[in-house]
Amino acid sequence: EGIAVAGLALKTKLGRVTLTKIPDAPGVAARIFAGLAEAGVVVDDIIQTVVGDGVATVAFTVEHSDLAAIKPVLEAILHNLGGGHATIDVGFSKVSAVGVGVRSHAGVAAAMFKALAEAGVNIANITTSEIKIGVLIDQADGEKAMQAVHRAFGLDRAV
Amino acid sequence: EGIAVAGLALKTKLGRVTLTKIPDAPGVAARIFAGLAEAGVVVDDIIQTVVGDGVATVAFTVEHSDLAAIKPVLEAILHNLGGGHATIDVGFSKVSAVGVGVRSHAGVAAAMFKALAEAGVNIANITTSEIKIGVLIDQADGEKAMQAVHRAFGLDRAV
Numbered sequence A, B: 001e002g003i004a005v006a007g008l009a010l011k012t013k014l015g016r017v018t019l020t021k022i023p024d025a026p027g028v029a030a031r032i033f034a035g036l037a038e039a040g041v042v043v044d045d046i047i048q049t050v051v052g053d054g055v056a057t058v059a060f061t062v063e064h065s066d067l068a069a070i071k072p073v074l075e076a077i078l079h080n081l082g083g084g085h086a087t088i089d090v091g092f093s094k095v096s097a098v099g100v101g102v103r104s105h106a107g108v109a110a111a112m113f114k115a116l117a118e119a120g121v122n123i124a125n126i127t128t129s130e131i132k133i134g135v136l137i138d139q140a141d142g143e144k145a146m147q148a149v150h151r152a153f154g155l156d157r158a159v
């Protein structure tokens, strides 16, 4: 039925910032990322969810090297927004399954998540696009996760 | 500095399901998406955030046509998980900025979000990949959002 996973990628040494209780109003996301851009922070993935009560959760991943200086940058951004809370976590890796039609089928996502679950790997964050499913996991689980997902999709493990 | 937005895409008639208070343990995501796959639901984007208290928020978009039958599917999934809450919202469009190096710079995200803010468009969800920044907005704001972002990135509006 046309679902294909062409390959996997592993990106390591990622940190994650989760901003909670962010006011859900136009201009807020712009101010957060303008503040990060001005501070020279290189942002990897961005995810935002809302639970419908006027606030949003905005999370983004950054490379470990960018985390050292980020705390004051976040404090300034939240002060400027008049609210919100920032949590910084380190030690993640991102496993991405890349292919045509990958995320257009819940079955491919289910197969990837099942492989991770059976390997005992917890999924911290999920972000997808038309051609990719990306999961953030504990950095310590990176190799185990890659092997499990490779097996699940019948891909040859190239190193 | 190598940031390029090559084009924009608009996808309309999207609904969104947000599952809150989902147990943050291995196997949970697999069960959610296996349940959706078995029910034949076509999933567009998937986003998951966690706020560190043992629960996660898992959201996904689906085309309006798939929403009609989804309520009992979600109830069965949550019953099987032993917890969680599902919210279904309709009437969204997704604006995606596509390019090389698009999301690797907080500045490009900031510019896109600022254009939307200045057009008075609220950003409901954000999901990115290496080559794309996708925002979910009110369907009614679709045209206005596309024009604002096209202008911001100096792209020609091809109809």
Ligand SMILES: C[C@@H](O)[C@H](N)C(=O)O
Pocket (backbone or CB within 6 Å): A022, A023, A024, A025, A026, A027, A028, A029, A030, A048, A056, B113, B117, B121, B122, B123, B124
């Ligand atoms: C939370 C944030 O994304 C807000 N909704 C905005 O449009 O900027």
Ligand SMILES: C[C@@H](O)[C@H](N)C(=O)O
Pocket (backbone or CB within 6 Å): A113, A117, A121, A122, A123, A124, B022, B023, B024, B025, B026, B027, B028, B029, B030, B048, B056
């Ligand atoms: C919440 C869900 O993603 C869970 N952490 C899992 O690994 O399946």
